[in-house]
Amino acid sequence: MRTLPVVLAVVVVNDAALLLALDVSVPAWLGVLGAALALTALVAAAVSVGVERETPTNAELQREIEALRERVAALEDRERRGND
Secondary structure, eight states: OOOHHHHHHHHHHHHHHHHHTTOOOOHHHHHHHHHHHHHHHHHHHHHHHOOSSSOHHHHHHHHHHHHHHHHHHHHHHHOOOOOO
């Protein structure tokens, strides 16, 4: 989620640079940049709705890692017993 604002800003700046390079009139400039900003806001809103707001704490991540290690050990143990 951290890279999305940077990407969206680059898109808007790119649009502005293209408008300058192509020597577009001011009314068209405003229309293109307005549309780019509106689409940027829509994309940002859609992504923020779909992304979890809460990031897990280090303690939660450590517990999850330990649980996964225990699960792997149990699966390996079961596999060893099955091969014997």
